[in-house]
Structure formats: structure tokens, C-alpha cells
Amino acid sequence: MKESFFKIISLIALIIPTKVLIRLSGKKIIYPFYHIVSDNPPPHIKHLYPVRNIKQFEKDLDFLEKHFSASGFPPKDKNNLFVLSFDDGLSEIYNTVAPILKKRKIPAIFFLNSAFVDNKNIFNNYVSSLKKENPDTDINEYLIKQKPYLTSRQISKLKTEGFTLGAHGVTHPLFSGIPEDEQIRQTEESIKFVTENFGETQKLFAFPFTDNGIKNSFFNNIFENKIADYTFGTAGIKDDVFERNIQRIPVEKYGLSAKRHIKTEYLLYIIKKISGKNFVNR
Numbered sequence: 001m002k003e004s005f006f007k008i009i010s011l012i013a014l015i016i017p018t019k020v021l022i023r024l025s026g027k028k029i030i031y032p033f034y035h036i037v038s039d040n041p042p043p044h045i046k047h048l049y050p051v052r053n054i055k056q057f058e059k060d061l062d063f064l065e066k067h068f069s070a071s072g073f074p075p076k077d078k079n080n081l082f083v084l085s086f087d088d089g090l091s092e093i094y095n096t097v098a099p100i101l102k103k104r105k106i107p108a109i110f111f112l113n114s115a116f117v118d119n120k121n122i123f124n125n126y127v128s129s130l131k132k133e134n135p136d137t138d139i140n141e142y143l144i145k146q147k148p149y150l151t152s153r154q155i156s157k158l159k160t161e162g163f164t165l166g167a168h169g170v171t172h173p174l175f176s177g178i179p180e181d182e183q184i185r186q187t188e189e190s191i192k193f194v195t196e197n198f199g200e201t202q203k204l205f206a207f208p209f210t211d212n213g214i215k216n217s218f219f220n221n222i223f224e225n226k227i228a229d230y231t232f233g234t235a236g237i238k239d240d241v242f243e244r245n246i247q248r249i250p251v252e253k254y255g256l257s258a259k260r261h262i263k264t265e266y267l268l269y270i271i272k273k274i275s276g277k278n279f280v281n282r
Ligand SMILES: [Zn+2]
Pocket: 087, 088, 168, 172, 208, 209
């Protein structure tokens, strides 16, 4: 969807009360997700997407808690609920995000790339952002000095504190760009990493980037063979033909507040529902 179109719709969405949007859509459970929260966006991310500062994030949470109750996964009751998650396993999760969530007693899922934990390697896009910042950046030195990713110790601590862990692929590839057997390997290996090393009992997997272009055969394979319990996409508020593939809201995408972004997602869902286009089809 074009950013300009989304922003125009958002102006209409803002004048409709949130409870009206929830009622008209019938969608009581939402899944907003983020990457990091930082008052000082790190060089490996700042050239990629807008980052929430602490004040903006607290404001997002105020909006969410006003209209929804925070829920772990899977959600157990039928009230208006939000299930929060964070992708890419970055160190800000431990240093900034978790303390804010603990203070408010908000549960969350942290999705990790198994090859990057403990700063053993780095996501390609972060290298691009670093090179934009400074073409001479030594990546290995950056990994050692800056430690952009969570360490195993930090992840274990987060797990003991009650957070849920999920998998996000081994190396964060675009799934539609790799063969199906490699998609399965990335999914299975990263889920095993999370369950075997950190005692996570749920097998949760969030697609790197998007689940666009993923075939039915992939979903049939991983659900029938119990490789994953649930998978997560990034298409916003949408229904999916696979009930166990849950679409999440990429709140950071256009740099709008959670209030403005989520209300717009609701309005777009209602419009699509009327025109029968609210399903992700494959
Ligand atoms: Zn990611």
C-alpha cells in the first residue's frame, strides 16, 4: 500500500472513535509489533525505518491500554486484547523495552534470528545502514564493540521474567526469494534454537519481512508436521485462510503514532470487509 494513501485514510480514521472501529470490524484482538525503542537510533537501523523514542512508545502503550487489555500468547479471553511482539532480537529489547513492559505488566513475544544471537553475525540490511552512516565501518569490530543483538544470557533472563520467545529464521532471508526446502529449514532450525536453548515451550515463528508469496504447501507442511504451532505475518489487520497464520500490525512502518496507525488499519479492514477483500489469499 502506498504510504501517501495510508496517510490520507488516517485522517478520516482519526475522527472515528476507536470503539466504533472495533465494533464495526469485529476484530477484538490485535497484534502490533516493533523492532526497538530508543532515544538514540543506532547506526545499523537509523537509515532503515523510523524508530520510536521512549516517550512515543509510552504514548503508544497508553493508547493500547486505554482500549485493549494486554495479553500473552495465545490470548485466552474474548475481551478487546493486544498481543505485543518485537522482531530481530536486538539489545534494546533487554535494555529499554523489557523494563518499560515489566513496569506496566505487559507480556510480549521476542522473535529471534538464531545466527545473530550473541552477535555472531549480522542482518544484511543492517550492514547497508552502517555503510550509509560510514562506508569504512568494520562490521566485525562493530559487532564486538556495539553488540547490537541480545546475548544468550539476556535472552535466558527475559524468559525467566515471563516473556515468550519466538523464531524469526536463521539469517533473516526474504522467504519468497528462497526455495521451499530452504524456507522449511530456516523455520525448523530457528524454532529448535529457541525451544532447545531457552526452554520455550511454544513453537512460534514470525516471517522475516513478510509472508507475501509463501505457498499453501509451506503452511500445510509446517502445521501438519508440527514444525510450528503458529506463524506470524506483517500484513496489518487481516484474516488469513490459515487460522494459525496470524497477521500483525507493523506500527513503525510510516512513523505514525500507534493510535493513528492502528485506527487506520481498522478503517481499511472495514472497507475491505465491505468489499470482501479482507482475506489474505494464496
Ligand atoms: Zn525482522
